Amino acid sequence: MKKVSVDPITRLEGHGKIEIFVDDDNKVQNVYFQIPELRGFERFCVGRPVEELARITPRICGVCPEAHHMAATKAIDAVFGVEAPPAARKLRELLYNTFYVTDHATHFYILAGPDFIMGPEADPAVRNILGVIHKVGLETAGALIKARAEAAELISMIGGKQIHPVCGLPGGVSKAITPEERDRMVEITAGLVEFAKFTLKLFDDVVLANDAYVDLIKSDAFTHQTYYMGMVDENNRVNFYDGTIRVVGPDGAELVKFEGRDYLQHLAEHVEPYSYLVYPYLKAVGWKGFVDGKDSGVYRASPLSRLNAADGMATPAAQEEYERFFSTLGGKPVHATLATHWARLVELLYAAERAHELATDPEIVDPNVRTIPEGIVGEGVGVVEAPRGTLYHHYKTDDKGITTAVNLIVGTTNNNAAISMSLKKAAEGVLTGGPEISEGTLNMIEMAFRAYDPCFGCATHTLPGDMPLEVTVRRRSTGEVVTSARRNM
């Protein structure tokens, strides 16, 4: 057996490594990815007042601190058995949707955009944001920077800080907003809606107008029939901040709908000896291995999953886009992994519209933003939809609110099995004989990976900054290197 190593994966948070095993005929035998393990998180949390977890968990990684802050705050509400007043819930949701705009937009322009706008096989020297702006115009980068700056301004008005919000407290938020702040938020969110529409138009012009890309998105190499998970409101529409968890099957039919606090009744974890990262699956279906289909408990939790798991979007322009998404791609559910990029932009528009809706809601300036806890339950689960999938925080405490146990299922972990399957299938699709493995071929395998926007919150540093992508093909019998390639990002 030969071994092809893709190490490390460029543009992935932290340091990851893709291993591809091929036989003597270059037929793909198995694919998995490895990431470094961060140790001692639970030990770090145990013994601390549970309300501190809303400030500690966002520091697991710098990519989506707001998602951890929100899941933690909701879990802490539950630990103290307290509900936030309506204005506090709305402020949390407003902050959270505004964060979604920056996160989804950044993913599109920095991570996904280069593959589509420059082309998957373009020279990596131009397959980046600088190449993108050279091709589509400098004003695009200006629009992104402006949207990010204004979103950051809104987040710091509610959250107290731009990056790691500190507003979430048991039973509400730390402060109300003034009418003047509200006026600025209305202005900012109106701009974000325009920015989201501008981004979708760019996707239309660059990706959907190009038949080759649409064929690539729909191609079998990037398709998996799995279950889909996503949070929905009472009308089964996508919601990022609150709701119930709905799971639909590969045929689109609802398998189960459950409250976040009951997650352990519905999810179980499979373990493989080569990875410390577990593979969650649906208990009701069972673990059947890394396989597609109705009998396999593998599920996905991603922008694509959320659109599949819901019946629609709760805002008008996003709903229109939702309908166009499914009609263009052949109806529900859509199984094409690369369609996740379009789904992410449908969500970008929803997040901007929802933020604008909340900013213009008269109740948003209500000064009553806190219900002071009077007792303690001692256990709580908080769930939000993080950009990369459903995020579960589960805490237990003693009767004084001191943390005794912590369990998290993070967005990317949900997709662990599906990512492995996607890598294998993409590798099978593009590694079609011959010892030469081109740069473009490797990038096509990575594209299957990037669609999930995986994030492992790892802080391993590699300096002086070369992020080499190394591919080594070895002959199994002798261990001899048949060919190797190396590139820098």
Added chain:
Amino acid sequence: MTRTLVLGMGNPILSDDRVGLLVAERVRAVAPPHVDVEQSEVAGLRLLELLRGYDKVVILDALKSPAGAGRSPGDIVRYEASEFRGGHRYGSAHSIGLATALELGRRLGYHMPAEVVVLAVEAEDVETFGEELSPAVAAAAERLVAMVLEEVGGA
């Protein structure tokens, strides 16, 4: 007057990874008036936004060199931005490289620093949650404060 920024980076709860943040905090207490001090736990486009408007920037961070690089925990390494092409913190999922951030800022017509220096401490452990530095890195943090002040002309 040269506008200078000292920027500490890292994760405050990942053992040695907090060294850049910690040293920035110490520099803040003794820095000359023309020097701003900031801390950031994230990079990417945020880096562009932070660096904008300065003439000179000194970035403080931890690093983990590949095995065989011949470095020991506590070693301090100095780089200039021109030597950078990517890197973990400077080139990840939600990041763009430091060099890319600078270039993007310039193309957008922003005033970006002409001089960017990275002072990085070789870490022993950046994979265990904790607030303690390993002894070699703690000793390096002391030396690094003096190096930063020398770098910004405030020694």
